[in-house]
Structure formats: structure tokens, C-alpha cells
Amino acid sequence: MTTQAPDTMQIGHVHLQVSDLERSIAFYRDVIGLSLVQRYGRQAAFLSAGGYHHHVGLNTWNSAGQPPGSKRHPGLFHTAFLFPDRATLGAALKRAVDAGVTITGAADHGVSEAVYFDDPDGNGVEIYRDRARADWPRDAEGMIEMVNAPLDLPALLAEAA
Incomplete structure (x- = not known):
């Protein structure tokens, strides 16, 4: 059994909990330059570059209106x-x-x-x-x-x- 990832493996996407979906869509679209490829109602959105299904997923399922977490806590x-x-x-x-x-x-x-x-x-x-x-x-x-x-x-x- 191989314990090492293949050389061709890539990280496919990141999925973030955000407090304001529209604000985050605007940031990842207008600042990073990604394209909005799908919305999941008013609670989630998926953005990408080059037509990929998504590089960034955004959702407010558990985080709508919440303040940012502390930079001193474990996490991304x-x-x-x-x-x-x-x-x-x-x-x-x-x-x-x-x-x-x-x-x-x-x-x-x-x-x-x-x-x-x-x-x-x-x-x-x-x-x-x-x-x-x-x-x-x-x-x-x-x-x-x-x-x-x-x-x-x-x-x-x-x-x-």
C-alpha cells in the first residue's frame, strides 16, 4: 500500500463559512478574480477560475451574521x-x-x-x-x-x- 500521494495530486478547493454571502462573493470575484459558477439559494455560492466547477465554496449555513473567529485559535x-x-x-x-x-x-x-x-x-x-x-x-x-x-x-x- 502506497503511503505517499501521487505527484499529480492537487488541492481542488477550499470551502469557507462566511458571515455575509454577497460581500464574500464580491470579494472573491472582484479582488481575487474568480467567476461565480453556481449559487445554492441565498446560503452558498461556488466560484472558480478557468471553468472549473469550483475553487472556492462559500456558505452561511452556520455562520450568517457572525463575527470573525480569533486569529489565535486553531483553524485555517x-x-x-x-x-x-x-x-x-x-x-x-x-x-x-x-x-x-x-x-x-x-x-x-x-x-x-x-x-x-x-x-x-x-x-x-x-x-x-x-x-x-x-x-x-x-x-x-x-x-x-x-x-x-x-x-x-x-x-x-x-x-x-
């Missing part, structure tokens, strides 16, 4: 959205800035460039782009050596597609 740290290149990442950052989203962090991790902020319910969001695998920093044994260096956000915004 963030959902990460991988953009294909620096220009599209810059465009996503521009949408976030234009929407008045507060950027909570940004880093050059050596393997990727990432920007962090929260959705309207306080769920962490990362938008990022990977560098080519051949360019990832590695130690003498071949292990990846990620870093947490500053990311030049004005330069990234200048590359917005």
Missing part, C-alpha cells in the same frame, strides 16, 4: 491562490489595493513571491506566483531553502498586466 491560516506569472500577480495586487484591502504582509520566499491579506471575514488570503523550479534555492543536499525576504510591492504593481 490562509488560502493561497497561485497566479501564473508576475504580471498577473501584479494585476491581482492592484485589484486588492484598488478595493481598499489592507495588505498584511509580503515576502520573497526564494521559490515564490507572495502577498498576504484577509477576506471580509478575517480568513487569511495569499496571492503568489512561483519561480521556475530550476531557480529554487537549495542546500548542498538538495533540500529547498525557502527564505522570508522583503518583496518590492511598487515594482510588482508596476508589472500589473
